[in-house]
Amino acid sequence: MTDRIPARIIETLDREKPVRLTPAQAGGAIHTRSFTGLYRNLRLLGGAVLFLLYFGTLWLNWNGRQAVLWDLGTQQFHIFGATFWPQDFILLSALLIIAAFGLFFITVLAGRVWCGYACPQSTWTWIFMWAEKITEGDRHQRIKLDAAPWSAGKLLRRTAKHLLWLAVSLATALSFVGYFTPVRQLAADLVTFEIGMTAAFWLFFFTAATYINAGWLREKVCLHMCPYSRFQSVMFDADTLVVAYDAARGESRGARRKDSDSRAQGLGDCIDCTLCVQVCPTGIDIRDGLQLDCIGCGACADVCDSVMDRMGYARGLVRYTSEQALQGGRTRLFRPRLVGYAAALLVMIGAFVWALDERPLLSLDVTRDRTLYRENTHGQIENMYRLKLINKTQQQREYGVSLGEGPFELHGRRQVSLAPGEILDLPVSVTLVDAKQTQGLTRELRFEVRDLDDPASVVDTRSTFVAPAR
Template sequence: MTERIPARIIDSVDPSKPIRLTPAQAGGPIHTRSFSGLYRNLRLFGTGLLFLLYFGTVWLNWEGRQAVLWDIGKQQFHIFGATFWPQDFILLSALLIIAAFGLFFITVLAGRVWCGYACPQSIWTWLFMWSEKVTEGDRSQRIKLDAAPWSAAKVLRRSAKHALWLAISLATALTFVGYFTPIRELALDLFTLQTGLTAGFWLFFFTAATYINAGWLREKVCLHMCPYSRFQSVMFDADTLMVSYDASRGENRGARRKDIDHRAQGLGDCIDCTLCVQVCPTGIDIRDGLQLDCISCGACIDVCNEVMDKMNYPRGLLRYTSENALQGGRTRLLRPRLVGYATALLVMIGAFGWALAERPLLSLDVTKDRTLYRENSQGQIENMYSLKVINKTQQHRQYAVSLGEGPFQLHGVREISLAPGEIVNLPLSVALVESEPGRGLSRSLDFELRDLSDPASVVRADSTFVAPAGR
C-alpha cells in the first residue's frame, strides 16, 4: 500500500523552485570542492603536526633502541627513557580516563572540534580526498568522471587513485605495527618479502582497515560506527560553541546582483550559492540547523566568508557561536558543567603526574613453594620461596634482600645484580629460629628489597610462613 504524503508537506513545497537534495540525502559519493581559509589552514597545521608525531616518532632511537616501542614479547613498553611493565598498566587506564574527560571538556566548550581537527578518521579522510583531487581533478571533474563511460583515461585515473590510497594505507599500517615490532627490521622484512606470519597478518589487516575506512566508508564511520557522534549531543548546552547559520541575518535566501540593495528586495545575506554544501565532507546543508552529521570542521565557514567578502557583506553568516548568542544573548564560558570538567581534569592530571614521578622502578613479587614446610639439618622449620625481581630502570643495579622484623633467618643469595630491564627468579629459604608456643600454623612474613645505589629505593612484599602447631 502506497504511503500518502501529508498535505501540509505538499503545501510547503514551492513549485517554482526545484527540490535540491544534499549529497548526504542523495546517498551517492560526496565530492568536496577545493577552498581556502583560516580554519582550513588551522586544520592543515594541526594535521601536519599529528602526521609528524605519528610517522616520525617510530623512527627515533634512544640509547641504542627504538625510542617508543611496545615490546609484547618482553612485556615492556618503552617511551624514550622510561620503561613500563604490565604492573604499570593502571597508569595506562588512568591516562585513558584523563583523555576521556579531556574530550568531554572540549565537547562542552566547542562541540565536535575533535572530530573536525584531530580525529584520525577525519584526518585520513581529508588525506584520501586530497589524493582524489591529485589523480582525478577537482570536484566538477570528479563528478564528470563518475558519470563518464569506462575508458582508458578513466581506468588510468582510477588506478592511480587507488594505488595512492593503498600506498598511504600501507605506510599507515607499517608505522602502526612498527610501534609493536622494531620498525627498521619490519620495514626491511617487508621490502625483502620475508615478513613473518603474525606481522604480515597485522600489516594486511591495518592496510585494509585504513583503505576501507578512509577510502570507502568515510563519513559513514562518523554517522553509524562512532559512539562519540551518538552521545556528544547530550553534552551540548546553550553556551556550547558550534558551527551555526545565522538565519535571522541570512533569510530570505536568493541570488542577486552585487550592486543592489538586497534588503530592499526582502533578501537576507545568503545568496544561496550552496558552496557551504559543496565543501562539506559529510555532505550536509548546515543551514538546516545543527545535525548529527556535522563534524565542526569549519569548511563551510571558510567558503562562506569568501563569498561574503566578494559581496561586501560582513563575515560571520556561518560561524562558531552558541545558541544563546544566536538568540541575541551572551555566551558564558564559565559555567558549572565546564568548570566541573576542568577541575576534575586538572586534579586527574596532577594525580597522574605524581603517580608517574613516584612510580617504583623496582618490582618484587613473592611466591611460596607448594610444600608447606620442612625441617633442616639444624632442626629448624624452613619454608621455601621464589622471589621475582624486576629492574625497571635503564641502568645496571645491585640489590640486597632482607627480612622484616620477626623470628626468622634468611638462607640463600642475599645480593643480586640485574641488567637494565632484567627479570630474575630468586629461590630462597626462610627458617624459624625462635619457637613461639601457642601460635597457630601460619605467621606473617615480610621481604624487603633495597637498591644499594639508592637506599631510599625500597620495595616490600608480604607472604606467609607455615610451621607445625606449637613451634
C-alpha cells in the same frame, strides 16, 4: 460529543522552486570542492603535527633501542627513558579515563572540534580526498569523470588514485605495527619479502582497514559507526560553540548582483550559492540548522567567508557561535558543567602525574613453595620461597635482599645485580630462629629489597611462614 481539533494544510514548499537534495540526502558519492580559509589552515597545521608524531616518533632511537615500542614478546612498553610493565596497566587505564574526560570537556566547550580537526578518521579522509583531487581533478571534474564511460584515461586516473590510497594505507599500517615490533627490522623484512606470517597478517589487516575506512566508507564511519557522534549531542548546551548559520541575517536567501540593494529586494546576506554544501565532507546543508552529521570542521565557514568578501558583506554568516549568541545573548564560558569537567580533569591529571612519579621502579613478587615446611639439618623449621624481581629502570642496578623484623633468618643470595629490564627468579629459604616463637600454624613475615645505589628506594612484600604448632 468530543471536541475535534481543527486541522489545516500548511504549504511548506515554494512550488516555484525545485527541491534540492543535499549530497547526504541524495545518498550518492560526496565530491567536495576545494577551498581555502583560516579553519582549513588550522586543520592542515593540526594534521601535520599529528602525522609528524605518528609517522616520525617510531623512528627515533633511545639508548640503542626504538624510543617508543610496545614489546609484546617481553611485555615491556618503552617510552623514551621510561619502561612500563603489565603491573603498570592501571596507569594506562587512568590515561584513557583522562583522555575521555578531556574529550567531554572539549565537547561541552566547542562541540565536535575533535572530529573536525584531530580524529584519525577525519584526518586520513582529508588525505585520501587530497589524493583524489590530484589524480581526478576538482569537484566538477570528478563528477564528470564518474558519469563518463570507461576509457583509458579514466582507468589511468582511477588506478593512480587507488595506488596512492594503498601507499598511504600501507605506510599507516607499517607505522602502526612498527610500534609493537622494531620498525627498522619490520621495514627491511617487508622489502626483502622475509616478513613473518603474524606481522604480514597485521600489515594486511591495517592496510585494508585504512583503505576501506578512509577511501570508501569515509563519512559513513562518522555518521553510522562512531559512538561519539551519537552521544555528543546530549553534552551540548546553549553555550556550546558550534558551526552555525545565522538565519536572522541570512534569510531570505536568493541570488543577486553584487551591486544590487538586497534589502530592497527583501533578501538577506545568503546568496544561495550552495558552496557551503559543496565543501562539506559529510554532504549536509548547514543552513538546515545543527545536525548530527556535522563534524564541526568549519569548511562551510571558510567558504562562506570568501563569498561574503566577494559580495562586500561582513564575514560570519556561518561561524563558530552558540545558540545563546544566535538568539542575541552572550555566550557564558564559565558554567557548572564545564567547570565540573575542568576540575575533574585537573584532579585526575594531578593524580596521574603523582602516581607516575611515585611508581616503584623495582617489582617484587613472592611465592611460597607448596611444601608446608621442612626441618633442616640443624633442627630448624624451614620454608622455601621464590622471589621474582624486575628492574624497571634503564640502568644496571644493585639490590640487597633482606627480611623485616621477626624471629627469622634468610638463606640464599643477599645481593643481586640486574640489567635494565631484567627479570630474576631468586630461590631463597627462611628458617625460624627460635621455635618457641611459633604461635599457631602460620606467622607473617616481610621480604625487603633495597636499591643499593639509592637506599631510599625500597619495596617490600608480605608472605606467611608455616610451622608446626607447639
